Amino acid sequence: MRIRHLLSFPLVFFAAMALGQAPQGSIRVAVKTDSGPVSDAKVSVDGRSAQTGKDGVVVLPARPGQASVNVEKDGFFAAHASIVVVAAQEAEMEIELRPRQTEEQEVTVYASRTNVRMEDSPLHVEVISQDEINEELTMRPGDISMLLNEMGGMRVQTTSPGLGAASLRLQGMLGRYTAFLSDGLPLFGQQGAGLGLLQIPPMDLGQLEIIKGNASALYGSAAMAGVVNLISRRPTKKPIREFLVNRSSLGATDGSAFLASQLTSHWGASLLAGGYGQEKQDVNGDGWADVAGYGRGLIRPRFFWDNKKGMTAYITGGLTYENRSGGTTAGSVLPQTEKPYTEALKTARYDLGGDVQWVIRGRYVLTSRFAASDQDHRHQYGEDIEKDRHDLLFGEVALRGSARKNTWVAGFATQSDAYRPHSVPRFAYTYVAPGIFGQDDIEIASWLSLSASARVDFHSEYGTFFSPRLSALFRKSGWTSRISAGQGFFAATPLTEETEAAGLAKLLLRAPLRAERGRNLSIDLTRALGPISVTSTFFASQLDHPVYVDRAPAYQMFNLLGPTRNRGAEILATYRKAPFTVTSTYTYVRTSELEPGAGRVEVPLTPRHNLGIVGMWEKEGTSRVGLEGYYTGQQRVEYNPYRDVSLSYVLVGALGEHQVAAHVKLFVNLENLTDVRQTHWDPLLLPVRAADGRWTVDAWAPLDGRVINGGARFSF
DSSP states (O other): OOGGGGTTHHHHHHGGGGOOOOOOEEEEEEEEETTEEOOSOEEEETTEEEEOOTTSEEEEEEOSEEEEEEEEOTTBOOEEEEEEEOTTSEEEEEEEOOBGGGOOOOOEESTTSSOEEGGGOSSOOEEEEHHHHHHHHTTOTTOSHHHHHTSTTEEEEEEETTTTEEEEEETTBOGGGEEEEETTBOTTGGGTTTGGGGGOOSTTEEEEEEEESOOHHHHOGGGSSEEEEEEEOOOOSSOEEEEEEEEETTSEEEEEEEEEEEOSSSEEEEEEEEEEEEOOBOSSSSSBOSBOEEEEEEEEEEEEEEOSSSOEEEEEEEEEEEEEEEEBOTTOOOTTTSSOOEEEEEEEEEEEEEEEEEEETTTEEEEEEEEEEEEEEEEEETTEEEEEEEEEEEEEEEEEEEETTEEEEEEEEEEEEEEEESSOGGGOEEEEEEEEEEEEEEEEETTEEEEEEEEEEEETTTEEEEEEEEEEEEEETTEEEEEEEEEEEEOOOSOOHHHHHHOSTTOEESSOOOOEEEEEEEEEEEEEETTEEEEEEEEEEEEESOEEEEOSSSOEEEEOSSOEEEEEEEEEEEEEETTEEEEEEEEEEEEEEEETTTEEEEOTTOOSEEEEEEEEEEETTTEEEEEEEEEEOOOBOOSOTTOSBOOOEEEEEEEEEEEEETTEEEEEEEEOTTOOOGGGTSOSBOSSOOTTSOOBOOOOSOSSOSEEEEEEEEEO
8 A cells, every 4th residue: 555545544543632631630759869858859740840848759730641740959960750640649759869970861761662761761771862963963964874883782784885775783683683763653664774774864863762682572573683763853942943064075965954843832843854965986996886876855744732731642754765876987897797787776765654642531641653654666786677665554552551660551563564576576575463562660669670571473474472571670879780681583584684785686595484583681780980980781692593695606595593692792981071071882792603514603794892982072052072983893704705804993083063153053074084995905896796696795894985074054
C-alpha cells in the first residue's frame, strides 16, 4: 500500500481528544540528598509552586493524568520527573537532588518506555544533549554519522566504498541489528542502519538516546544490538528560526533550515527542510571516485497538540529524494576492462507517523502510535540494474501506570515489513510480526532499583520468540552501577552490509535462512568526583545462527554453524569545569565468528582498540574552540589481495566557532589534519573483479583524507 493511502490513519487517533476532565488529585513530593531532606526547595506542578518544609516534603494539587514535577534549589541541579496522578487520590514521589559540583546533567530518557530521569533508570541509556548535537552540527551538517562515530563503543563503518554507504556497529555487532527510531517510531524503515544513516540530518534533533545491548524485549527483532532513538526538538514560547549553510574543500554543499513555533495555546509546529550535495571526487588520481557524489533534498513537518489537561498528540511526515553516484570518474575507465563503470543509487522515501496520549478514567495513561514508510530504490552495479521497494507498517497501543514505587507498561504492537525486489523476485518477502510486551520498574530501596521487561513476538516466517530483559541499578556513596542481561532475535533477510554493496543478482542461497538468536550481559560502574566523572562498562554477547555472506570463490549466503561472540570493555572519562570540557573514550572489542574452512577468526573490520580524546573551550553563547584526536587499532580484513591485517592510524581535528553579529555565527572545521588515507598504503581497486561483482576492497581507513569545511549559522 502506498503512503498516500495511509493518510486517513491519524484521524482514528485524534478522535480520542474529546475526553473530559476528571476531578483533581494531589502529589506528595519528598526532596532529599545523600545527607538527608532538603528544605526550602521550590517544587512546581502544573503552574503551581510551593517550598518544602524542614522535612523536605510538600503537597501540591494536580490534574489527573501524567504530571510533570520540577524541583529547584540553589547549589543543586534542577530535577525533573513525571508521575501519573489519579483523580481524588494522593500520589507520592521522592526526588534526589544532585549538587552542582558533580556537573551531572539531568535529562529525561524516553527509549526506556517509562520516561524516567537518566540517573534513575535501571536500564543503561546514553544521552547526547542538544548542546552536544550543536557542537557536532558544524562538522557534518548533512547526516548524523560523525555524531555517532565519536561516542565510545560505537563505530560508523563504511560498507560500500563505491557509494559511501555506512552502518553503525554497537559494541562490535553488525549494523543491521540496531534499530533506528524517530521519537520512538520506526520512520526510517528497514534501511536506518545503511544509507539511511547518511540521510538523517541533525539540525532538528533535541536529544539522542542510545541503548547498547539486546533491546528486543522493548522494541522487537530490529533491536538485537541496541536502539538509537532520535528525539526531535519541540516548539517553544519563543519562535525558533535557524538556518545553516556549509561548504567543504571536497565539494560538499549543505543548506538546512529549522523553524518551530507555538501556533496557538494548544498547537505547535516545526519544519525541517534541507538540500545537500557532494561532488564526485577522485582523491588519489586513479580514475575511481574515492568520494561518491550525491544530491539530496528532504522536508519534514511536525505538528504537536496539547490540551493542557494531560492529553497530547503528535504527527509527522517526511519526504527524502537522493541521487548518489560513484565508480569511475568522467573520462576515466577501469584498467582491466578499458571501460567506464558506474555505481549508483536513486532513493525516494516517504513516511508518516504519530502518536496520541490520553488519560483513561483518570487513572492510566494510554498511548497509541503508528508509522508507515515506503522506499523505492534503483541500484546500478555496472551493467546490472536492480529496482526494489520497501514497505513498513507499524502500530502500537500501550498502557502505563504507577503505584508508589512501581511504574509499569504493557502493550501490543504489530509490524509488517515487505520487500519487493522487482529485478530479482526470488528474494521477495513479507514479514508480519505482532507481539505483546510488558515492563515493570520498581524502586526497592534508595540504593536499589530493578527493571524487568519481556516481549513475545509471533513472526509469520520464523515462529514465536520470547525476549526477556532484566536490569538493576545500584547507588551508594557516590557510586552508581548497572547490571543488565537480555535475550532477543533477528528475522533474517537477504539484506546485509555485503548485499547492499554488491546487490542480489549474483547471490546464491544454500538453504532457507534461519532466524538469528542473541543474548547479552553488561555491567557498568560510574563514579563522579567534583568536575570528573568516569564510567567503565564490561559487555559480552553471543549470536547463534548468524547469517554469513561468503564472497569467494562464490557469492553466497547461509547461516553459520557456530555462534558469533563479542567481548569487550568501554571507559568514558569526562572533565567539566567552565570554560573547559575534556572527554576521553576507550573501547576494547574482541569479536569472533566460526567461518567455513578457517575456524574461529576475528570478525573483519572490527578493530580491537579505539581511543578518542576531545577538548573544548567555550565562552557561553559566543565562541568555542575544540581539538580532537582518535586512534584506531589494527583490524582483520578479508578478500583483500594487499593485506590480511590493516594498519593502525591516528586522526586529528580542530574546530572553531564565533558569533560575529547578534544573529550570526561563523564556523570552520578541520578534519583529518594528518591526511590519513587508505590509498596512501594500498590501492582501492582490485586487480580482478570479485565474485560478487565488486571492483574495490573494503574500506578500513578514511578514503577522503584531509577535509576543511566552513559556513555560517543564522538564528532569528
